[in-house]
Amino acid sequence: MAFSIFRHTAILRALFCGGLAAFVTSGCDQVVERPVAEVAPIPMDAEVVEFPVGEYGANVVETIPGDLATLNPLVNESVAGSTAIGRILDSLITLDAESGEVIPNLAKSWEISEDNLQYTFHLREGVHWSDGQPFTAADVVFTWGTFFAKETDTATGKPAVDENGKVKYRYNSRSTFGQMINGKEPQVEQLDDYTVRFTTPEVYAPFLLFGGGEEILPKHVLYDAFEDGTLMDQWSVETAINEPWKIVGLNMFVLESYRPGERIVFARNPNYWKVNSDGARLPYVERIITKIVQDVNSSNVAFAQGLTDFETIAPDNVAWVKRGEARFDYTILDMGPSSTTNFIWFNLNPGQTEEGKPYVEPYKFEWFSDKRFRQAISYGINREGIIRGVYFNRADILNGYVSPKRKFWYNDDIRKYGYLPDKSRALFEELGFEYRGQDLYDAKGNRVEFSIMTNSNNGLRVEMATVFKENMAELGIDVELQFLDFNTIINKTSDSFDYEACMLGLGGGAPDPYAGKDILMSGGRMHFTNPQQSEPGTEWEARIDELMREIGRHTDVETRKAYFFEVQAIMAEEQPMIFLVSAKDFVGYRNRWQNIEPTALGGLTWNLESLWAEVAE
Amino acid sequence: MIGFIIRRLLTLIPLLLGITMLVFILMSLAPGDFLTPVKAQRDVPAELIQAIEIEFGLDQPWYVQYVKWLGNVFEGNLGHSWAYKLPVSDLIGQRIFATFLLSICAFVFSWGIAIPLGVLAAIYKDSIFDRISAGLAYAALSVPEFFLALLLVFFAAQTGWFPMGGATSIEYEYMGFFEKLADRAHHLILPTLALGIGSIASIMRIMRANFLDTIRAGFVTTARAKGLSEFMVMFKHALRNAINPLVSAFGFAFSGLLSGALMVEIVLQYPGLGQLMYQSILREDQFVVLAAVMMGCTMLVLGNLLADILLAWSDPRIRLEKKK
Numbered sequence: 001m002a003f004s005i006f007r008h009t010a011i012l013r014a015l016f017c018g019g020l021a022a023f024v025t026s027g028c029d030q031v032v033e034r035p036v037a038e039v040a041p042i043p044m045d046a047e048v049v050e051f052p053v054g055e056y057g058a059n060v061v062e063t064i065p066g067d068l069a070t071l072n073p074l075v076n077e078s079v080a081g082s083t084a085i086g087r088i089l090d091s092l093i094t095l096d097a098e099s100g101e102v103i104p105n106l107a108k109s110w111e112i113s114e115d116n117l118q119y120t121f122h123l124r125e126g127v128h129w130s131d132g133q134p135f136t137a138a139d140v141v142f143t144w145g146t147f148f149a150k151e152t153d154t155a156t157g158k159p160a161v162d163e164n165g166k167v168k169y170r171y172n173s174r175s176t177f178g179q180m181i182n183g184k185e186p187q188v189e190q191l192d193d194y195t196v197r198f199t200t201p202e203v204y205a206p207f208l209l210f211g212g213g214e215e216i217l218p219k220h221v222l223y224d225a226f227e228d229g230t231l232m233d234q235w236s237v238e239t240a241i242n243e244p245w246k247i248v249g250l251n252m253f254v255l256e257s258y259r260p261g262e263r264i265v266f267a268r269n270p271n272y273w274k275v276n277s278d279g280a281r282l283p284y285v286e287r288i289i290t291k292i293v294q295d296v297n298s299s300n301v302a303f304a305q306g307l308t309d310f311e312t313i314a315p316d317n318v319a320w321v322k323r324g325e326a327r328f329d330y331t332i333l334d335m336g337p338s339s340t341t342n343f344i345w346f347n348l349n350p351g352q353t354e355e356g357k358p359y360v361e362p363y364k365f366e367w368f369s370d371k372r373f374r375q376a377i378s379y380g381i382n383r384e385g386i387i388r389g390v391y392f393n394r395a396d397i398l399n400g401y402v403s404p405k406r407k408f409w410y411n412d413d414i415r416k417y418g419y420l421p422d423k424s425r426a427l428f429e430e431l432g433f434e435y436r437g438q439d440l441y442d443a444k445g446n447r448v449e450f451s452i453m454t455n456s457n458n459g460l461r462v463e464m465a466t467v468f469k470e471n472m473a474e475l476g477i478d479v480e481l482q483f484l485d486f487n488t489i490i491n492k493t494s495d496s497f498d499y500e501a502c503m504l505g506l507g508g509g510a511p512d513p514y515a516g517k518d519i520l521m522s523g524g525r526m527h528f529t530n531p532q533q534s535e536p537g538t539e540w541e542a543r544i545d546e547l548m549r550e551i552g553r554h555t556d557v558e559t560r561k562a563y564f565f566e567v568q569a570i571m572a573e574e575q576p577m578i579f580l581v582s583a584k585d586f587v588g589y590r591n592r593w594q595n596i597e598p599t600a601l602g603g604l605t606w607n608l609e610s611l612w613a614e615v616a617e
Numbered sequence: 618m619i620g621f622i623i624r625r626l627l628t629l630i631p632l633l634l635g636i637t638m639l640v641f642i643l644m645s646l647a648p649g650d651f652l653t654p655v656k657a658q659r660d661v662p663a664e665l666i667q668a669i670e671i672e673f674g675l676d677q678p679w680y681v682q683y684v685k686w687l688g689n690v691f692e693g694n695l696g697h698s699w700a701y702k703l704p705v706s707d708l709i710g711q712r713i714f715a716t717f718l719l720s721i722c723a724f725v726f727s728w729g730i731a732i733p734l735g736v737l738a739a740i741y742k743d744s745i746f747d748r749i750s751a752g753l754a755y756a757a758l759s760v761p762e763f764f765l766a767l768l769l770v771f772f773a774a775q776t777g778w779f780p781m782g783g784a785t786s787i788e789y790e791y792m793g794f795f796e797k798l799a800d801r802a803h804h805l806i807l808p809t810l811a812l813g814i815g816s817i818a819s820i821m822r823i824m825r826a827n828f829l830d831t832i833r834a835g836f837v838t839t840a841r842a843k844g845l846s847e848f849m850v851m852f853k854h855a856l857r858n859a860i861n862p863l864v865s866a867f868g869f870a871f872s873g874l875l876s877g878a879l880m881v882e883i884v885l886q887y888p889g890l891g892q893l894m895y896q897s898i899l900r901e902d903q904f905v906v907l908a909a910v911m912m913g914c915t916m917l918v919l920g921n922l923l924a925d926i927l928l929a930w931s932d933p934r935i936r937l938e939k940k941k
Contacts, residue, residue, distance in 0.1 A: 061787060067896070069700040077655055077700070162671070172669055177662035236703045241711065257790060260711050261888025262783050265790065289787050294886055298782075301774070487649030487901075490657045515660065525656070525663045532663075 038132025045124035054612030060288040063299040072235040074173035088249035093212035097602025123194040128271040137196040142219035144188045147175045206514040264290040284612035313586040315394035335585035337405045342505040343577040348529040359497040374575035376427035378417040390463045398579040411565040414572035440476035449478035454503040456483035513564040645679035696904030705908040716889030720874040723812035731817045735824025754818035766811040766884035782886030831859040868924020872917040
């Protein structure tokens with residue numbers, strides 16, 4: 001029997017015209033009954049927001065680079081995930097968008113005991129979760145209970161331990177270890193429905209910020225999963241697709257729908273606890289439609305075509321995005337320095353590989369570990385050149401560890417390294433180095449050369465490394481550039497230590513000096529030059545360790561500030577991290593939006609609940 | 618026939634074992650692991666990384682991880698994605714439809730155009746039509762899929778006639794049935810073009826060559842000699858015989874249904890399996906990568922099997938059973 005395509009046309013037609021059509025739309029659309037959330041009365045302790053009263057009903061359209069992996073805050077590691085979770089869940093305290101101070105949020109007030117060990121939070125009364133259930137102190141206690149719940153040994157009934165004798169936690173989350181204070185857990189107790197008290201095992205200054213900043217989970221939704229051990233599997237993308245209403249929160253929005261790789265839709269939380277000056281419930285925005293895009297560039301393109309409402313614009317894209325301002329009726333604002341930092345460091349790890357080979361050639365280690373060598377390098381970098389050539393003037397010089405964005409913690413009175421190649425040469429001479437022709441040689445006659453690596457997928461960094469190579473060539477130093485995969489770099493800097501110098505950047509981080517303890521302290525996992533030292537290897541590292549411990553221990557702001565200023569001064573003098581530049585923040589918004597009052601710390605949408613736009617008929 | 622199918626399916630087992638082992642080895646050789654990007658974040662406590670390393674078994678050598686994974690697979694569990702905390706099968710289930718739809722469209726588009734074009738090029742051999750179609754076919758063959766996709770993105774951005782990515786519009790959720798259908802179709806046009814154009818060229822050339830071979834055969838002369846119309850000769854007798862070799866090409870096309878669209882999906886931001894796989898490979902989310910590789914491999918074997926069966930059905934000279 002012969003096979004012919006033509007004989008089957010009828011079947012094909014049926015398949016592709018009729019069958020497929022139904023198939024196309026039904027494929028991932030599941031019609032499920034969405035429970036209607038109960039709308040609770042406006043809470044007694046509702047926060048009144050003092051912005052001019054606006055109109056309800058507008059939708060926000062925006063893009064987000066990268067997709068969600070989960071909406072479970074205990075599991076999430078992605079930026080898209082944090083953004084989405086941050087819209088749904090809320091915390092006891094928040095930061096003032098202007099001053100950066102800790103201000104009330106779900107907690108209307110708090111007291112700290114005289115010995116600085118007890119924190120008593122008074123919760124807003126009458127606040128309800130997005131599904132209409134009341135929010136109480138039990139939710140706070142439940143949330144903290146998930147961090148520190150221990151596995152029980154079925155044989156003895158006592159908490160289980162691993163082979164090293166360490167307690168095994170049921171749910172290993174970032175908060176489990178992040179909220180521990182020197183290896184000890186803070187205690188939490190419920191005093192009444194609206195009062196909760198934390199006791200820290202020792203004086204721990206950042207507790208108000210770090211502890212109070214934890215997102216609160218709904219006990220009535222997650223308790224069963226907590227009990228049966230499936231807590232980490234809750235609020236997965238599967239839930240987000242099929243039963244988005246199960247993700248219950250206290251913040252402005254709830255999840256309306258989610259399509260993997262395409263978009264996230266948030267709807268207004270009908271039970272939100274902020275009201276406008278007329279006493280009407282906020283937010284004004286009806287929906288946020290978040291389109292998932294590949295990267296920052298495609299996100300910027302969408303904004304430049306007038307497709308989205310709010311956008312953070314990469315410094316190297318500002319010029320062309322600005323061109324559409326009049327045509328698409330949007331505004332771009334320069335928000336000043338960002339909190340991101342870019343820096344170079346040398347491998348200062350004195351150890352050796354298992355085969356007994358030193359990580360760094362001994363004669364090179366001798367250069368790198370002399371602060372004068374690092375200072376000479378720092379004087380030889382043309383930071384203005386980087387700002388002009390790489391960032392087209394959309395960056396600022398970064399003198400030290402703290403970005404000038406963090407005004408409160410920023411010490412301007414530190415050693416600064418302008419572009420002074422002659423000073424570099426003088427320092428090299430002081431070290432006994434000499435020039436043979438144009439080339440620099442050390443006292444033992446070794447040519448001064450080293451390799452520097454950076455991650456190949458960051459275009460700006462690749463360009464900065466190229467400028468750095470040129471600057472070093474002017475000093476007679478030969479720099480070899482290595483553009484590597486990010487994972488390879490992390491492996492080299494944290495495991496194999498098989499590198500000479502590296503250029504990377506750090507973004508954001510919590511606005512408390514203690515958030516940098518893993519970078520600044522010699523035992524820290526991210527103490528780039530030589531991580532996880534058991535004892536500080538140098539005097540200045542020992543001093544910084546001591547200062548950081550004091551910063552953790554003191555609650556008085558001025559004392560902490562003085563210690564942190566000294567840390568910054570030491571970092572500037574010793575140059576373990578040679579800071580380069582900090583890109584500026586740029587944001588854009590469509591002009592139809594009202595009540596926009598951007599701040600450097602809070603950005604464009606810190607007052608999202610008060611933003612409104614006229615709804616097109 | 619059934620014996621043949623069973624034998625073929627049994628060869629899948631050593632094949633999958635070999636390939637998955639290879640994936641495990643390659644992933645252990647690749648720099649870093651799932652936790653490396655986490656290590657690069659400043660506020661992740663070292664204790665958490667250790668705890669998760671133990672939880673995921675990342676502290677074990679690759680062969681221990683492999684044996685554990687195999688054990689789970691034999692129990693019918695493909696593993697949990699580390700990033701998504703979901704069974705891998707659920708994760709693939711979420712995305713499979715979009716990719717399947719795209720592949721089917723590209724398949725129908727390319728075969729629907731290529732076969733008639735190939736036949737016409739053969740009938741009117743050496744005519745101006747033949748030459749132009751040959752020129753276009755070579756041009757299409759020499760443009761890689763991903764590059765064509767990039768050009769199409771640029772085209773969409775410049776003209777605004779087509780969406781620049783995605784599978785549905787923002788308003789999709791609030792549309793009626795026919796609007797939804799139109800919206801999906803609108804979003805499918807560019808990915809279908811990008812994926813289909815390359816195969817149009819190759820299928821068309823195969824079809825042309827086959828058809829030329831056939832119309833030179835003796836039975837065509839016989840058919841003409843007995844006075845059949847040229848139309849009957851070409852489309853009733855020649856075409857049926859010429860199409861046989863394309864059946865094996867169909868098997869290959871089938872095997873690419875779920876994995877062939879990776880590049881196009883990434884460039885055109887089409888939310889299918891390809892994107893998921895790509896992200897998982899970058900993220901070293903092991904079990905998702907393994908499931909994807911296994912799926913691709915199984916589809917290839919099934920595609921070839923299907924081609925063989927179809928060939929046996931359409932061509933009486935081929936027998937799958939061993940001669941008794």
